[in-house]
Amino acid sequence: MLDGPIKILVPTGSLGAGAREEEVRYGISRGAHAIATDAGSTDSGAAYLALGISKNNRGSVKRDLTILMRAGADAGIPLIVGTSGQAGGDRNLDWTRDIVLEVAAELGLRPKIALLYCEQEKETLKKYNAAGKVRPLPPLGNLGDETIDACDHIVAVMGPEPYMAALASGADIILGGRTTDTAVLASFALLKGAHVGASWHAAKIAECGGQCTVSPAASAGVLISIGTDGFEVEPLSPTNRCNPDSVSAHMLYENSNPFLLTEPGGVLDVTDAIYTQRDDRTVVVTGSVWRPQPYTMKLEGAGSRRFQTVMLIGIQDPHVLADVDSFHDRLLAALYDRVHKTIGAAAGDFHISLRMYGWNAVSGDRPPPGTQAPREIGVLFVSTADSQEMASQIAKACNPYFFHFPVVMDEELPSYGFAFSPADIDRGPVYEFLLNHVVELDDPMELVRTVWIDLSLGGAA
Amino acid sequence: MVKLKDVCRHVRSKNAGPFWVTFDLFFDGPETFRDYHAHPALGPDTFHSLYGADPALVRHYPVPSLNMVKISYARSSPQGGVVERDMHCGQQFVRLLDVELG
Numbered sequence: 001m002l003d004g005p006i007k008i009l010v011p012t013g014s015l016g017a018g019a020r021e022e023e024v025r026y027g028i029s030r031g032a033h034a035i036a037t038d039a040g041s042t043d044s045g046a047a048y049l050a051l052g053i054s055k056n057n058r059g060s061v062k063r064d065l066t067i068l069m070r071a072g073a074d075a076g077i078p079l080i081v082g083t084s085g086q087a088g089g090d091r092n093l094d095w096t097r098d099i100v101l102e103v104a105a106e107l108g109l110r111p112k113i114a115l116l117y118c119e120q121e122k123e124t125l126k127k128y129n130a131a132g133k134v135r136p137l138p139p140l141g142n143l144g145d146e147t148i149d150a151c152d153h154i155v156a157v158m159g160p161e162p163y164m165a166a167l168a169s170g171a172d173i174i175l176g177g178r179t180t181d182t183a184v185l186a187s188f189a190l191l192k193g194a195h196v197g198a199s200w201h202a203a204k205i206a207e208c209g210g211q212c213t214v215s216p217a218a219s220a221g222v223l224i225s226i227g228t229d230g231f232e233v234e235p236l237s238p239t240n241r242c243n244p245d246s247v248s249a250h251m252l253y254e255n256s257n258p259f260l261l262t263e264p265g266g267v268l269d270v271t272d273a274i275y276t277q278r279d280d281r282t283v284v285v286t287g288s289v290w291r292p293q294p295y296t297m298k299l300e301g302a303g304s305r306r307f308q309t310v311m312l313i314g315i316q317d318p319h320v321l322a323d324v325d326s327f328h329d330r331l332l333a334a335l336y337d338r339v340h341k342t343i344g345a346a347a348g349d350f351h352i353s354l355r356m357y358g359w360n361a362v363s364g365d366r367p368p369p370g371t372q373a374p375r376e377i378g379v380l381f382v383s384t385a386d387s388q389e390m391a392s393q394i395a396k397a398c399n400p401y402f403f404h405f406p407v408v409m410d411e412e413l414p415s416y417g418f419a420f421s422p423a424d425i426d427r428g429p430v431y432e433f434l435l436n437h438v439v440e441l442d443d444p445m446e447l448v449r450t451v452w453i454d455l456s457l458g459g460a461a
Numbered sequence: 462m463v464k465l466k467d468v469c470r471h472v473r474s475k476n477a478g479p480f481w482v483t484f485d486l487f488f489d490g491p492e493t494f495r496d497y498h499a500h501p502a503l504g505p506d507t508f509h510s511l512y513g514a515d516p517a518l519v520r521h522y523p524v525p526s527l528n529m530v531k532i533s534y535a536r537s538s539p540q541g542g543v544v545e546r547d548m549h550c551g552q553q554f555v556r557l558l559d560v561e562l563g
Contacts, residue, residue, distance in 0.1 A: 042478060042479050042540075043476060043548075043549060044548070045540060045541040045548055046479070046540070046541050047541070137480075138480075138518060138535060139480055139515070139518055139535035139536075140480070245527070248526070248527060249485075249487075249527065252483075252485050252524070252527075252529070252531055253475070253485075254475050254476070254477050254478075254483070255477055255483065256477040256478075256481045256483050256520065256531075256533035257520070257522060257531075257533070258522050258524050258531045259522065259524075306543060308543075351543055351544075353543075353544060355546065361546060362546055362547055362552045362555075363546070363552075363553075363555075363556055364544075364546055365511075365556070384543045430541070430542065430543055431541055432539055432540075432541050432542055433479040433480070433539055433540065433541070436478075436479070436480050
């Protein structure tokens, strides 16, 4: 272990969200030994894994990488990035790699880069599944090969071991595929022999950057310092603070269990953790426990089985607003009837939903009796079918009814407000996560491929 | 009639991975935490009726040191599916605020 605690600079909750140069400078001046951040998660949905694309634009990721690569190179410390390109599939990782190479060329840097790939071939997973090595996590059941086949891309979520191996081999920059947020941030400290429970707990607290501070908007990042029996966390903005509530509350965030966090090689148990204010800005945490378990990697698989088309209208007509639920029900019934009559059995197992924005679109449930409608509502029409062409045909069949559905039968037909022509928009596939399983492994590197790009060897940097 | 919003300083909801939703109920203080965190109206049946959750897959985790209880349930339909209305489930806490705690 290095002399004193291991200090990890976590510049932002997610690469591309906006690292701040002055914060990074501050963290470096405090003696950071590594810069670490994740670059994605499953939060934004399955499309990013299925399509291999980032939710961020290229410019925002390049901007953050420019700040972090320059700072890392100047300080001579590694830059560690996990879940590259939002989903951490091979395409997401290659997209990030190309940006890193571009920035290196622009800054005149010649780093040794490790790329950690964890996307899986379907046939590989079928073999593990056949060998009884794949277990479901609730609420899903046992994995069938047809579900594996339905995925467009599958990743196995890495732990810290591939990062530790790359760091031990001298990587200046590591770009990882899909990894637990905590493993990315804990890897350097674990390699250097810091307290194992504290390394994992510090990483969980810092995984969203400034989110664990008193004023999350005031700090993009935090500095975690991991010692032999606990860790400290402080904001990278000198004017922001951490306190025991802000830090302990983050352990709860996006985690279904407030005390236990399951990781590839064990479980972090914070039941007996103690959070103490050290100075105005810094919190000390002790009592974090790591319980090793047999090694597993979680599988994430994304695919699409259905397609959608959408249309949108705005309604101010007081006749509609007088009884929104009744309007919804009659219109929905009329649209189903229209599809049955104009497309018939060819429409297949289709689905139509009407989302009444301003009324109950977020919940779908019925507001209590007597609830007043607002001045206007928006109605989003969503048709879902087995092909994009059929979803589109269903929307077109519904078009005249959706835009002109009468409330008062013996008056002229109304026209509701629509903003676009053509009015129907093919939204594309419905991407879903199809896997919630773990695969049991003897070796943490078994499903990981490490590729090196060593720009220090010369050539056109 | 006491409602949840009367005894909590903060309530939030968020996806916990694609298959689970988690609610954090931070009570005003130790007394309201003690009196209400295990109230039957915050039990699995409420999460079934409000969110369609399978009562067998609703989990309660009281955290006395923070005067809060975490309640997590498996989503009735996975994130991003055909009938998705709230990808992050970040708006789902609102309907819980008016639950009556008798």
